[in-house]
Amino acid sequence: KQEVTQIPAALSVPEGENLVLNCSFTDSAIYNLQWFRQDPGKGLTSLLLIQSSQREQTSGRLNASLDKSSGRSTLYIAASQPGDSATYLCAVRDQGAQKLVFGQGTRLTINP
Amino acid sequence: DAGITQSPRHKVTETGTPVTLRCHQTENHRYMYWYRQDPGHGLRLIHYSYGVKDTDKGEVSDGYSVSRSKTEDFLLTLESATSSQTSVYFCAISDSWGNEQYFGPGTRLTVT
Numbered sequence: 087k088q089e090v091t092q093i094p095a096a097l098s099v100p101e102g103e104n105l106v107l108n109c110s111f112t113d114s115a116i117y118n119l120q121w122f123r124q125d126p127g128k129g130l131t132s133l134l135l136i137q138s139s140q141r142e143q144t145s146g147r148l149n150a151s152l153d154k155s156s157g158r159s160t161l162y163i164a165a166s167q168p169g170d171s172a173t174y175l176c177a178v179r180d181q182g183a184q185k186l187v188f189g190q191g192t193r194l195t196i197n198p
Numbered sequence: 199d200a201g202i203t204q205s206p207r208h209k210v211t212e213t214g215t216p217v218t219l220r221c222h223q224t225e226n227h228r229y230m231y232w233y234r235q236d237p238g239h240g241l242r243l244i245h246y247s248y249g250v251k252d253t254d255k256g257e258v259s260d261g262y263s264v265s266r267s268k269t270e271d272f273l274l275t276l277e278s279a280t281s282s283q284t285s286v287y288f289c290a291i292s293d294s295w296g297n298e299q300y301f302g303p304g305t306r307l308t309v310t
Contacts, residue, residue, distance in 0.1 A: 120299065
């Protein structure tokens with residue numbers, strides 16, 4: 087059974103810092119991995135989708151990497167801003183599966 | 199943002215009453231999903247649809263039923279609401295299997 091873990095559960099950094107959020111999964115037979123952000127009381131916003139055959143994906147200040155063999159993905163945020171404060175979730179889709187398996191998220195706070 | 203709306207956005211109901219949540223999309227996407235989000239459990243798939251009248255169960259489907267009579271609408275029904283179904287419910291859509299999922303704003307349901 088696939089399990090997804092995100093550590094730490096919460097992270098607080100000063101504005102302007104570059105930071106890395108971590109996601110690990112137990113079964114490497116994944117189809118793809120998706121990163122989301124969730125603002126309090128809101129829905130999920132898709133940030134990046136990275137296919138199992140890819141090593142990384144970039145969108146603006148965000149870069150997601152995937153190491154399937156070690157069961158890890160990282161989300162790199164460059165030059166963090168207060169507006170980046172949110173909970174970041176990663177989710178994996180196993181080969182042949184319909185559902186996404188979500189981690190518990192990392193609650194990120196960027197301090198001005 | 200993907201054109202996904204959910205109604206109602208908030209609902210309080212009593213144990214034993216039936217409840218129907220609606221998800222409406224304007225993207226003409228084939229796949230639609232219902233998830234619930236609970237502290238300590240993250241997001242879990244309830245049911246999904248892969249076309250009009252084509253639906254299947256997710257990992258936490260007991261006590262829920264779904265229907266999809268039109269491409270744009272996916273209904274989630276709680277036959278007889280219980281307190282354990284107090285949760286935030288999210289609808290998601292995807293244009294094809296394995297592609298990026300886009301989430302709606304959520305419905306907060308409280309069963310008293």
